Amino acid sequence: MTNLAVPTIVDPRVIEEVVGPSPLRILIRRSVGHVGLIVGATIILIAVAMALFSPWLAPADPYVQNLSARFIPPVYMEAGSWTHPLGTDHLGRDYLSRIIYGARISLVVGLCAAMISAVIGVTLGVVAGYFGGWVDSVVTFLITARLATPVILVALAVAAVIGSSAEMLILILGLLLWDRFAIVMRSSTQQIRTIDFVEAARVQGCSVPWILISEIMPNLLNAFIVILTLEIAHAIILEAALSFLGLGVRPPLPSWGLMVSEGRESILFDSWLITIPGVFLFLLVLAINLLGDGLRDVLAPDQRS
Amino acid sequence: MLMYVVRRICVSILVALFVSGLSFFLLYAAGDPATAILGASATETDIAAVRERYGFDRPLIVQYASWLWRALQGDFGDSFFLRVPVEILIAQRLPVTMLLGSCAIVFALVLAIPLGVVAALRPNSIVDRLALFISVIGQAMPSFWFALLLITWFSVAWPLLPSSGSDSWQHFVLPTVALGYYAMPAIMRLTRSGMIEVMNSDYIRTARSKGLSSWQITVKHALRNAIVPVVSLAAAQFGFMLAGSVVIESVFAIQGAGRLAYESIVRGDIPTMQAVILIFSLTYVVLTFAADLLVAWLSPRVRLV
Numbered sequence: 232m233t234n235l236a237v238p239t240i241v242d243p244r245v246i247e248e249v250v251g252p253s254p255l256r257i258l259i260r261r262s263v264g265h266v267g268l269i270v271g272a273t274i275i276l277i278a279v280a281m282a283l284f285s286p287w288l289a290p291a292d293p294y295v296q297n298l299s300a301r302f303i304p305p306v307y308m309e310a311g312s313w314t315h316p317l318g319t320d321h322l323g324r325d326y327l328s329r330i331i332y333g334a335r336i337s338l339v340v341g342l343c344a345a346m347i348s349a350v351i352g353v354t355l356g357v358v359a360g361y362f363g364g365w366v367d368s369v370v371t372f373l374i375t376a377r378l379a380t381p382v383i384l385v386a387l388a389v390a391a392v393i394g395s396s397a398e399m400l401i402l403i404l405g406l407l408l409w410d411r412f413a414i415v416m417r418s419s420t421q422q423i424r425t426i427d428f429v430e431a432a433r434v435q436g437c438s439v440p441w442i443l444i445s446e447i448m449p450n451l452l453n454a455f456i457v458i459l460t461l462e463i464a465h466a467i468i469l470e471a472a473l474s475f476l477g478l479g480v481r482p483p484l485p486s487w488g489l490m491v492s493e494g495r496e497s498i499l500f501d502s503w504l505i506t507i508p509g510v511f512l513f514l515l516v517l518a519i520n521l522l523g524d525g526l527r528d529v530l531a532p533d534q535r536s
Numbered sequence: 537m538l539m540y541v542v543r544r545i546c547v548s549i550l551v552a553l554f555v556s557g558l559s560f561f562l563l564y565a566a567g568d569p570a571t572a573i574l575g576a577s578a579t580e581t582d583i584a585a586v587r588e589r590y591g592f593d594r595p596l597i598v599q600y601a602s603w604l605w606r607a608l609q610g611d612f613g614d615s616f617f618l619r620v621p622v623e624i625l626i627a628q629r630l631p632v633t634m635l636l637g638s639c640a641i642v643f644a645l646v647l648a649i650p651l652g653v654v655a656a657l658r659p660n661s662i663v664d665r666l667a668l669f670i671s672v673i674g675q676a677m678p679s680f681w682f683a684l685l686l687i688t689w690f691s692v693a694w695p696l697l698p699s700s701g702s703d704s705w706q707h708f709v710l711p712t713v714a715l716g717y718y719a720m721p722a723i724m725r726l727t728r729s730g731m732i733e734v735m736n737s738d739y740i741r742t743a744r745s746k747g748l749s750s751w752q753i754t755v756k757h758a759l760r761n762a763i764v765p766v767v768s769l770a771a772a773q774f775g776f777m778l779a780g781s782v783v784i785e786s787v788f789a790i791q792g793a794g795r796l797a798y799e800s801i802v803r804g805d806i807p808t809m810q811a812v813i814l815i816f817s818l819t820y821v822v823l824t825f826a827a828d829l830l831v832a833w834l835s836p837r838v839r840l841v
Contacts, residue, residue: 381779509681517676
């Protein structure tokens with residue numbers, strides 16, 4: 232051990248061996264080795280690219296009807312052709328173009344609704360976890376009440392009465408899906424509150440908002456990201472279900488859920504009209520869930536169920 | 537223990553009232569119930585007359601109080617559309633939904649628990665990976681799309697089962713699978729993590745050293761404890777399934793309460809919507825309460841808290 236005193240140029244690999252890899256490096260290493268995470272992230276990147284570059288990627292206008300070219304099957308079926316790689320729907324609109332534009336609706340609704348939920352849920356959860364007492368009781372009550380609310384039913388009813396549109400849907404889902412944020416943020420805050428650094432901030436005379444925002448919230452980030460992904464997936468599925476039932480996104484917008492619903496009448500002879508948008512929906516939700524599970528393994532391995 | 541039960545009952549009732557109140561205000565405040573009854577072409581005087589007859593001209597809080605008072609006596613008013621007391625409609629339709637929900641939860645449990653146990657006994661084995669795979673797929677599958685896929689496979693491509701109606705037990709097979717599959721992943725994951733935890737505990741080692749057969753250890757000693765949290769989850773899942781029945785029953789054209797809710801939403805039949813929302817959230821509240829009591833009875837540790 233005498234050579235410790237000698238200032239020599241040390242190989243970084245040796246440093247790593249002695250002090251261990253940096254946290255960032257651990258994170259990267261864990262992520263690269265995680266198959267689910269990589270697969271999920273790749274599919275999501277493709278979906279995001281579809282949404283961002285739809286006008287350039289789509290071979291045709293998704294709204295242009297051509298009644299002489301209805302129900303053309305996709306290219307992998309016998310009668311299909313490359314002019315319409317995924318065929319055309321009951322109004323002769325190019326199915327691939329509609330699928331590509333549809334990615335915008337799923338992603339925007341999912342992201343925006345989850346953001347609104349996040350603001351509500353995190354605020355409630357952090358405040359309840361930090362203050363405890365009657366504040367906590369009120370928030371716990373709200374969470375219980377929210378869990379007892381049949382989400383699809385209330386969302387449908389409100390959409391029917393107020394009128395449905397993509398913006399309305401974002402608002403309705405955003406106001407309904409905050410429960411998981413609140414539950415997890417509350418219990419995490421309860422744990423963090425008792426740790427010494429929060430006590431130290433309090434002794435220093437930091438204001439309560441300061442403590443909540445700059446001492447507690449950064450420590451909730453990992454759990455937050457994981458729940459955010461799960462809720463985005465949840466919102467995407469609900470948007471599709473509501474549009475499927477006719478009370479979500481309005482036609483002629485190419486929502487994947489709406490496309491499944493429009494294909495329903497063709498279930499006997501052209502069931503690919505149902506299969507194709509469903510597969511995209513399924514893959515997107517699957518990818519977001521895989522990313523969420525992967526992020527949990529990488530960022531917060533202690534929360535594995 | 538008695539205090540705990542009393543407090544839980546009070547909270548449960550408050551929660552159900554809160555949910556129904558919230559949806560009451562939302563539905564009545566947002567839409568115009570008089571126009572909903574008469575249709576858009578009604579004259580001003582007709583609307584005023586209906587407002588007065590149904591009491592829509594009173595303050596909302598008074599309307600809510602009188603609705604609540606009558607609802608507690610089992611009187612939900614008349615359906616705007618069918619001109620029949622809502623409670624009669626509910627009495628006709630609810631048993632079908634309850635039957636479907638029960639079949640679905642049994643299906644989910646029968647599939648999820650053995651799979652979870654086997655996966656837990658051999659973590660990271662092929663069975664475990666298969667179980668994980670099934671649950672990841674299940675979580676990403678939109679239920680309405682899965683239901684349509686089941687129809688294309690088992691009613692259209694291979695005419696084995698009927699695709700719509702609720703006349704015989706065959707009609708319930710596909711809806712049960714479609715609804716139950718959605719609850720399965722969560723139950724399986726919880727069973728698996730519970731079993732893994734229990735199998736590593738000291739009393740299992742004791743049982744092993746006593747020379748008990750592994751069947752006895754797994755089923756009699758381990759599963760009994762691991763199953764306790766599953767009870768709560770199954771109750772909550774049953775509640776979520778009631779809401780999910782809105783989607784599944786409209787796909788399979790089953791004359792249940794979920795379809796009744798959907799039809800009344802589409803027709804703007806607010807009293808019926810309101811009653812179904814109240815009954816679904818009340819069912820959730822009662823079930824989770826019953827599950828909590830059952831869990832307390834099963835595990836004395838909770839009873840003491």
